[in-house]
Each structure stands twice: as structure tokens, then as C-alpha cells.
Amino acid sequence: MSAPVIGLTTYREQAAWGVWRQRADLLPTQYAEAVTATGGLPVLLPPVAVAGAADEVVARLDGLVVCGGADVDPARYGAEPHPRTAGWRPDRDAWEAALLDAAEAAGLPVLGVCRGMQLMAVHAGGALDQHTPDLVGDERHSPGGDEFGAVSVATAPGSRLAGLVGEHLAVSCHHHQSVRSHPGFAAVAHADDGTVEAMEAPGDRFCLAVQWHPETAADVGLLAGLVRAASAYAAQRA
Template identity: 45%
Template structure:
């Protein structure tokens, strides 16, 4: 992106790291790179230009042309990246995808780019900063309330405890304690260097982290983007606009 394209009045460009999934379109099987439409819609409604970033080697080079980054949910992170062997319930994507997304996250942190990391995104942010994960949360909490087990897709619901004065409290705390809509079986264990926990579920599971000293780098464990609550997307857009 040239400096001329960064003039006054232009829309902030926010990258959304893509997910590669198999689909059948007009009777033909294919693999596509995509983003959740609500992420696109929320950011566009907040005045941004969302762009999907296919997770290929070298994708981190586009960070210089972005004003913000959203890393969404997806498959489990390869546990080898945080020094563990694979749990039987861990279901990863691909090593190439993990490496590409870690590179984008690293470039965004180094550039102090406004960043929102959701679900897998928060876990990957923690791993990028040297942290570790619980690979199967029911073995820690003793229940499946963060990802209810059953045939149908059902959200777990938790009222959050927010750290007073935190970024996440400034975004969500004005209307009383927020309730999450979550669907995850993994979670932060050891918190990475430079990150701090700023929200918790009643059972003590970390539900948000923030990068210390960063203008706006927030990770949330719940499914932001799969409910009507767009406050985090609006906050990311505002940070991208002010960058």
C-alpha cells in the first residue's frame, strides 16, 4: 500500500486472517479461503475496509499496509508450538497455517498494529508470546460448560469478571457484567510474556488477555462475531482509525 493511499478521509484497512475450508459449489468440490461474514459486516459498518488474508508463506508482509488486524476462531493450535505432545482431543488445522498466522501476529505486535484476537486467535496470541494452553478444558474444570457436548451446536454462557481499568472493561463494562457466548475446549494455561489476563469466567478460566503497553491488542476467548454484540469490532475500528 502506497503512502498516497493512506491520506486523510480514507477508510482504515483491517485484515482478517482467512480460514481454508472445503466446500461444494455448483456441484464442484473445492477449497476456499474465507472469513466469517459477521466479522466483515461489523468492521464495514464501523467504517473500515475489511480484507481477507489467505494464510500463505510471506503473508506477514502485508502488515505494513494494514491499519488493524483481526485473528478469528478456528482449529486447535499445534501443541508442539508450546512444547507439548498432542492430546487425543486436540484437532489441529495445518502446521503451515499455524506458522503463517503466527508470523502475521508477530509482525502486527512488532508494528504496534491494533489487534483483536478471537478464540483460537487469543490462544495463538498467547502461544506467540511464549505461553501455553490447556488442551482439553473439561479435564481442568470438570465439566463441559465452555463447549456444551451434544449433537447440536450450543454456546456456553458465562458472566465475566473484568479487571477494573482494563481495555476490555472500557469496551464492555458500561452496561454491567457482560455474558459470554463461548464454544471452546481449550484455554490459556501459562500466560505469555507481555500479556496480562483481564477477564475470567466464574470457574477461573481466563477469558481475555491484553498486551501490556500496546495501544490496542486484545484477545478474547468467547465467540465475538457470532452474536449481535459488535462492541469489540467497533473498538478495533476506532483504534485502527486513530493509529
């Protein structure tokens, strides 16, 4: 059986390489490397503002990762921006929301990473806490710059997540926002300060999201689980 095709949503940022300084669609290489290492074939999915594009894309995928990136637009959950909320990308919010709709309709396996979890919660009708340090009193989840915070996480016994990564693990986080509410999803992991660090949808479909960055760790249990689910999805579709 051929390797499953895994779509990875991308940033759209001002970037520099060689003599060029211009807007670019990009993503840290670790995402694609982690997908490849677990048996998948990565495909980058930059924002597309064309009617029906998400359905066409999802029809060609076996799995989807909604990747990390900028804050979600607070207007999507009826909130005014916090002073530390900045740089949201309406084009990416709209594209990823459309992909989530198409993925749900098709039963496509989905993994959300960091911003991906937040977008999935908001898309389901939930809301975010816009600056987690206001709640927990420290910067452990996002220490600043390009550093990841080391956070200890406990998973919910019997959850899909626990079956993939175990009951306890140390994770790499870089999020100053967190999920306050998540309709239709169960919270399946918490940091020791109470922050929701993962959620999953009920049922047989792989639909799971985490606040941490599994692509940065040697343990790629989450991405391996997605790739296995994508392989089963591809086989069933065939």
C-alpha cells in the same frame, strides 16, 4: 477520513458450494459484517507461505483480527497432543505468527478471537490447556456441534477491555481449549469457573484477545474499539 482497513485471518478447509467440492479459504460472514458495521473495511487474509509476505500485508493494513478456527499445533508449546486435540493447521499457525511479528514491529492494532487468543498466547511463549472440560468438569465453553456456550464473564477493573465492554457480560463461546500461561499479557477477564477469557498487552497499543466470539453478538464493543484504534493508527501513519 477513509475507513480503516481491517485484515481478517481465514480458515483453509474442504468446502462445498454449487457443483464444487474443493479446498477453500473461508470465514464466517459475521466477522466481515461486524467490521463493516463498526466503520471498518474488511479484507480476508488466507495463509501465505512466502518470505516477507506478512510484512507486506501489514504495511497495507490499519488493524488485524486473528480469527477463530482449529486447535493450535501442540508442538508449538512443547506438548504432546491430548486425545481431543485435532485438526491443527501448521500453515495457518505459521502465517498468523508471522502476521503477529509484523504487527508488533509496526505497532498495528490487533484483536485475537478464540483460537486467535490461544495462538497469541503460544506465540508469546505461553501454553494451553488442551481440553478445558478436564479442568472445569463440564462443556459450557463448547457444548458441541455448531452451538455456542453462554458464559458469564467478569472483566478486570481499569483494563482496556472493561472500558470497551463493561465489568460483567454474557458471551458466546466455542472453545474446548484455554490459555494456561500468557507471558507479556495480563489476564483481564475470567469466567466464573476461573477460565481466562481475555488478555491484553500493557501500554498504549491496542493488543487484546478474547476466548469468546464478539462477532456473533449485537454488542460489538470490542470490534468497535479495534476500528477506532485502527483509525487512529491510520491517521498517525498518514
